[in-house]
Amino acid sequence: MSATGTGQVVVIGAGIAGLAAAHRLLERGARVTVLEASERVGGKLLPGEIAGVRVDLGAESMLARRPEAVALAREAGLAGRLQPPATATASIWTRGALRPMPKGHVMGVPGTAAALSGVLSDEGLARIERDADLPRTEVGDDVAVGEYVAARLGREVVDRLVEPLLGGVYAGDAYRISMRSAVPQLYQAARIHDSLTEAVREIQAKAVANQQTGPVFMGIEGGVGTLPLAVAESVRSRGGEIVTGAPVTELRRVRPDRADAAGHEGSRTAWRIVAGDRVLHADAVVVAVPAPVAAALLRAEAPAAAAELSAVEYASMALVTLAYRRADLALPEGSGFLVPPVDGRTIKASTFASQKWGWIADENPDVVVLRTSVGRYGETAVLDREDAGLVDVSRQDLHAATGLDAAPVATRVTRWTDGLPQYPVGHHARVARVREHVAELPGLAVCGAQYDGVGIPACIASAYAAVDQLAGDLGAVEELTANPVQSLHGGAGE
Numbered sequence: 431m432s433a434t435g436t437g438q439v440v441v442i443g444a445g446i447a448g449l450a451a452a453h454r455l456l457e458r459g460a461r462v463t464v465l466e467a468s469e470r471v472g473g474k475l476l477p478g479e480i481a482g483v484r485v486d487l488g489a490e491s492m493l494a495r496r497p498e499a500v501a502l503a504r505e506a507g508l509a510g511r512l513q514p515p516a517t518a519t520a521s522i523w524t525r526g527a528l529r530p531m532p533k534g535h536v537m538g539v540p541g542t543a544a545a546l547s548g549v550l551s552d553e554g555l556a557r558i559e560r561d562a563d564l565p566r567t568e569v570g571d572d573v574a575v576g577e578y579v580a581a582r583l584g585r586e587v588v589d590r591l592v593e594p595l596l597g598g599v600y601a602g603d604a605y606r607i608s609m610r611s612a613v614p615q616l617y618q619a620a621r622i623h624d625s626l627t628e629a630v631r632e633i634q635a636k637a638v639a640n641q642q643t644g645p646v647f648m649g650i651e652g653g654v655g656t657l658p659l660a661v662a663e664s665v666r667s668r669g670g671e672i673v674t675g676a677p678v679t680e681l682r683r684v685r686p687d688r689a690d691a692a693g694h695e696g697s698r699t700a701w702r703i704v705a706g707d708r709v710l711h712a713d714a715v716v717v718a719v720p721a722p723v724a725a726a727l728l729r730a731e732a733p734a735a736a737a738e739l740s741a742v743e744y745a746s747m748a749l750v751t752l753a754y755r756r757a758d759l760a761l762p763e764g765s766g767f768l769v770p771p772v773d774g775r776t777i778k779a780s781t782f783a784s785q786k787w788g789w790i791a792d793e794n795p796d797v798v799v800l801r802t803s804v805g806r807y808g809e810t811a812v813l814d815r816e817d818a819g820l821v822d823v824s825r826q827d828l829h830a831a832t833g834l835d836a837a838p839v840a841t842r843v844t845r846w847t848d849g850l851p852q853y854p855v856g857h858h859a860r861v862a863r864v865r866e867h868v869a870e871l872p873g874l875a876v877c878g879a880q881y882d883g884v885g886i887p888a889c890i891a892s893a894y895a896a897v898d899q900l901a902g903d904l905g906a907v908e909e910l911t912a913n914p915v916q917s918l919h920g921g922a923g924e
């Protein structure tokens with residue numbers, strides 16, 4: 431974005447999307463201020479500690495099959511701390527036992543019935559075989575993952591595999607979640623192939639041909655939660671400003687005739703941003719906050735985008751982190767297990783953090799850290815429990831799944847109210863409409879988990895796309911930068 435020049439850009443929100451945007455803007459020569467409501471940067475990425483062991487209390491793993499997150503970690507100086515999981519095996523707690531997580535599937539959708547042997551009943555496996563003989567199922571413009579897969583392969587695949595795998599990402603409901611947005615490669619393949627298992631086999635063959643062989647996921651020693659801290663440090667070291675404790679409450683365009691004191695009437699749009707007693711002016715703004723906040727901020731200038739954003743729903747969840755004395759327990763192998771909601775358990779998943787991440791095991795060899803996740807879209811009652819109640823239900827389910835009955839030496843409950851945006855059928859169209867409305871206002875861009883994917887790499891990609899979008903808008907600013915009209919104001923008023 432050579433065109434960014436030395437334009438002043440304000441980024442609202444210092445989650446990973448906002449920080450990635452700031453990072454990229456600085457690379458392209460802009461002057462950047464990030465305004466963050468809370469007292470810390472990172473949003474859903476949160477490093478913490480239990481029983482003296484560093485752990486992640488939010489997101490803990492980055493998809494490494496797409497480049498953005500790992501590349502940003504390297505750019506932020508974390509190359510030497512990247513670590514793949516110590517084990518590639520995981521389990522699924524299904525039909526009364528922990529069973530090995532099958533290999534050879536795309537988000538739980540198998541290429542052959544045999545791939546799910548053990549996980550499904552004999553009837554469930556036989557139903558998958560019928561896929562080859564069924565007439566085509568149209569996917570149309572979009573379709574719910576659960577609906578489509580159940581039509582092709584039967585409900586058991588959805589309930590016992592697709593649902594827990596999707597739930598691990600979206601805390602959502604497979605029968606609502608958009609196939610086009612959540613599993614786009616499956617959607618594209620299903621448009622071409624009549625048989626879903628054939629479509630999956632083709633995706634797998636392509637993956638082999640593309641030699642996608644490295645680790646699927648990557649962690650960071652000290653926690654993925656250290657990524658935003660490192661990016662923030664890099665932003666500051668290159669002259670970017672990050673202001674915490676600065677919730678933005680107002681975002682308005684400044685009329686060009688007032689903003690453009692250099693006499694380039696109509697050649698630029700400037701923005702006025704209010705955060706507490708700070709009033710800032712900028713050539714461009716990146717709105718990197720969750721949908722309800724983005725809706726509130728955009729309501730005055732982009733009401734149609736705001737209306738779309740206020741319709742985005744969120745799921746709440748809690749993470750229960752438990753530390754045990756190593757001598758007190760013997761866990762099954764692997765990184766943990768997923769739990770199909772159909773079995774009526776409370777926890778959705780458990781991560782054996784000390785087995786999954788070598789760096790956690792190394793922190794204190796005498797302590798073992800596990801975590802469970804509780805709560806999903808439409809299931810909020812469980813989250814009404816006190817922290818102690820969430821610890822109790824986690825321990826009960828862990829006992830039933832693994833036989834673990836030792837008492838933890840420490841527990842931590844981290845609540846993520848409205849933590850994950852939902853991607854229902856038609857999500858891609860809603861996002862396209864938001865972007866269309868936003869693009870009508872030069873110098874405005876949006877990014878974050880509610881647009882192109884909730885995972886860390888997708889959030890970073892959306893930030894880079896926002897910066898690219900601003901490039902064109904800021905081209906007009908370049909010529910003004912020798913005589914910047916208005917820059918940062920520390921105090922109230924214009």
Ligand SMILES: Cc1cc2nc3c(=O)[nH]c(=O)nc-3n(C[C@H](O)[C@H](O)[C@H](O)COP(=O)(O)OP(=O)(O)OC[C@H]3O[C@@H](n4cnc5c(N)ncnc54)[C@H](O)[C@@H]3O)c2cc1C
Nearest residue numbers: 443445446447467473474489490491678849878879885886
């Ligand atoms: C519990 C949990 C576990 C997850 N695990 C993983 C995982 O292992 N791997 C993975 O890839 N993804 C995971 N995700 C998803 C991923 O972490 C998030 O989607 C992503 O971090 C969101 O980043 P973001 O920058 O879009 O939003 P956020 O992280 O929500 O950041 C938005 C920021 O904006 C700030 N803000 C809000 N209002 C204002 C305002 N008015 N003014 C200024 N600032 C404001 C907030 O304080 C926040 O810091 C997980 C999510 C959750 C909730």
